[in-house]
Amino acid sequence: MSCVLxxxxxxxxxxxxxxxEKRAVxxxxxxxxxxxxxxVMGHTGSGKSTLMQMxxxxxxxxxxxxxxxxxxxxxxxxxIRSVRFKVGMVFQYPEYxxxxxxxxxxxxxxxxxxxxxGDELDKAVREAADFTGLxxxxxxxxxxxxxxxxxxxxxxxxxxxxxxxxxxxDEPTAGLDPMGREVLLSQITRYHSxxxxxxxxxxxxxxxxxxxxxxxxVMNKGKLAMLEPTAEVFRRGDxxxxxxxxxxxxxKIMSELRKKGIDVPEGVLTVDDAxxxxxxxxxxxxxxx
Amino acid sequence: MSFISIRNVFFSYDEVEEGKVVQNAVDGVSLDIESGExxxxxxxxxxxxxxxxxHLNAMLxxxxxxxxxxxxxxxxxxxxxxxxxxxxxxxQNPDNQLVAGIVEExxxxxxxxxxxxxxxxxxxxxxxxxxxxxxEYRGHAxxxxxxxxxxxxxxxxxxxxxxxxxxxDEPTAMLDPSGREEVISTLLKLNRERKLTVVLIxxxxxxxxxxxxxxxxxxxKILTQGTPQEVFSQVELLKAHRLDVPQSADLAYRLxxxxxxxDKIPLTQEECVAMxxxxxx
Numbered sequence: 027m028s029c030v031l032x033x034x035x036x037x038x039x040x041x042x043x044x045x046x047e048k049r050a051v052x053x054x055x056x057x058x059x060x061x062x063x064x065x066v067m068g069h070t071g072s073g074k075s076t077l078m079q080m081x082x083x084x085x086x087x088x089x090x091x092x093x094x095x096x097x098x099x100x101x102x103x104x105x106i107r108s109v110r111f112k113v114g115m116v117f118q119y120p121e122y123x124x125x126x127x128x129x130x131x132x133x134x135x136x137x138x139x140x141x142x143x144g145d146e147l148d149k150a151v152r153e154a155a156d157f158t159g160l161x162x163x164x165x166x167x168x169x170x171x172x173x174x175x176x177x178x179x180x181x182x183x184x185x186x187x188x189x190x191x192x193x194x195x196d197e198p199t200a201g202l203d204p205m206g207r208e209v210l211l212s213q214i215t216r217y218h219s220x221x222x223x224x225x226x227x228x229x230x231x232x233x234x235x236x237x238x239x240x241x242x243x244v245m246n247k248g249k250l251a252m253l254e255p256t257a258e259v260f261r262r263g264d265x266x267x268x269x270x271x272x273x274x275x276x277x278k279i280m281s282e283l284r285k286k287g288i289d290v291p292e293g294v295l296t297v298d299d300a301x302x303x304x305x306x307x308x309x310x311x312x313x314x315x
Numbered sequence: 316m317s318f319i320s321i322r323n324v325f326f327s328y329d330e331v332e333e334g335k336v337v338q339n340a341v342d343g344v345s346l347d348i349e350s351g352e353x354x355x356x357x358x359x360x361x362x363x364x365x366x367x368x369x370h371l372n373a374m375l376x377x378x379x380x381x382x383x384x385x386x387x388x389x390x391x392x393x394x395x396x397x398x399x400x401x402x403x404x405x406x407q408n409p410d411n412q413l414v415a416g417i418v419e420e421x422x423x424x425x426x427x428x429x430x431x432x433x434x435x436x437x438x439x440x441x442x443x444x445x446x447x448x449x450x451e452y453r454g455h456a457x458x459x460x461x462x463x464x465x466x467x468x469x470x471x472x473x474x475x476x477x478x479x480x481x482x483x484d485e486p487t488a489m490l491d492p493s494g495r496e497e498v499i500s501t502l503l504k505l506n507r508e509r510k511l512t513v514v515l516i517x518x519x520x521x522x523x524x525x526x527x528x529x530x531x532x533x534x535x536k537i538l539t540q541g542t543p544q545e546v547f548s549q550v551e552l553l554k555a556h557r558l559d560v561p562q563s564a565d566l567a568y569r570l571x572x573x574x575x576x577x578d579k580i581p582l583t584q585e586e587c588v589a590m591x592x593x594x595x596x
Binding site: 069070071118119173174175200201202203204205206230270271272274275276278279282283286288297300301304305307308311313314 | 462493558562563565566
């Protein structure tokens with residue numbers, strides 16, 4: 027597997043030299059392989075947003091290096107713009123960033139700036155719309171006439187259309203209802219499995235991350251607290267709780283049972299898994315039909 | 316009469332045109348909310364819950380039917396300001412509802428507009444900020460606060476108007492888990508200690524479980540309502556309408572389907588652990 031992104035001893039200090047000086051990111055190093063799906067967790071103020079903003083050069087690290095395909099992105103600061111096409115960033119509530127006359131033009135804005143035109147541009151726009159589940163009929167509408175969920179999709183499509191090597195999504199499902207969340211997540215997974223691009227998903231919803239991520243980055247107080255395969259991270263529920271992260275209710279129920287000496291597995295994340303684990307135990311006790 | 320009395324309300328955002336079917340956002344809703352109640356309203360996006368909420372302080376007026384707040388009809392224009400003093404509204408995005416550059420000035424905005432005496436404003440602002448546990452931050456700039464803190468300041472801004480009821484439209488949707496907890500525990504405290512009537516619209520079932528009563532909306536109508544126990548025991552109905560139930564209820568429901576004897580569907584972690592422990596014995 028080839029490494030697509032490497033962070034070497036990255037730190038970021040806000041308000042350096044002022045009384046408000048704050049080390050938001052503190053000596054973080056890690057490597058991400060091409061095609062990986064990475065979940066990013068951490069409570070508010072853990073430094074995860076600051077970290078994400080350094081991945082595409084929106085802010086420059088106070089110390090350390092960000093290597094994209096082995097090259098320091100700040101080697102030539104004048105060319106930092108090219109990094110933004112390689113690392114596509116979808117911010118929180120991206121629907122507030124729509125601005126064009128039509129959805130089509132809005133999605134086309136990124137790839138156009140990247141230099142795409144004609145059929146190539148058209149293809150990029152339509153494919154991106156398809157990935158996010160936007161019906162072709164919506165493309166000619168004003169983005170401001172769409173529903174909240176559709177606006178969100180249009181905004182995400184605008185980033186996907188640039189075909190970034192790395193796609194960073196910051197809380198893409200915030201504010202959506204359970205069904206909307208489900209649909210958007212499955213579209214992101216489909217995008218990932220078809221394009222084989224690298225995806226970083228920042229989320230407070232552990233159930234979501236649990237379902238999609240290969241590995242998880244956990245940030246705490248500016249430091250990298252964990253970078254482990256998904257199952258391993260959730261096995262350490264008590265540690266996650268210490269970092270101010272909320273473990274799914276079902277995970278807590280199962281770990282309480284474990285503590286009481288009942289033989290159920292560790293790191294249960296879904297009701298399905300819990301159900302499957304409990305069924306044989308209850309059957310053995312003759313409690314079921 | 317109940318504090319809030321909604322009678323057969325219909326409302327549509329569509330313009331009425333000949334030959335066009337009008338889709339009602341609120342489609343024949345009747346609901347009573349008593350003073351001092353904590354009511355959670357759930358349902359997916361577009362089910363009409365936000366539209367209904369905006370009827371509670373005359374932001375929207377019904378196309379037909381009536382909404383009475385403390386005996387006043389919201390469609391009577393002279394009563395609008397009285398009603399807005401009685402029912403305060405908090406919205407999803409805290410950044411869209413803070414107006415001043417300093418926390419305490421923001422909280423003072425409401426009473427200032429009502430022409431309250433300066434000394435009284437001072438008293439109300441302090442009291443409201445203490446009630447949401449943000450008094451220490453009174454001199455801070457709102458934009459530097461965390462999401463949970465901002466939302467609590469927004470709640471204080473409503474409290475300073477001294478309403479009898481506070482309606483919140485997904486106040487925790489933009490917050491992280493600890494921010495959500497801050498806001499919900501503040502609401503519970505205000506409800507229990509000050510008898511403030513709370514109407515909480517939410518997507519989070521773990522929040523709905525804490526209410527006195529849960530109202531489930533679907534397609535502009537009330538699908539079902541009752542205590543959290545009554546509502547979330549209807550796992551089948553909720554799932555058929557693609558709504559979530561707490562994970563504990565989901566698990567219990569499925570085990571019951573396999574023959575496990577369960578008298579009461581557990582809604583919390585503790586209840587569920589106790590139920591399973593009992594079953595394993």
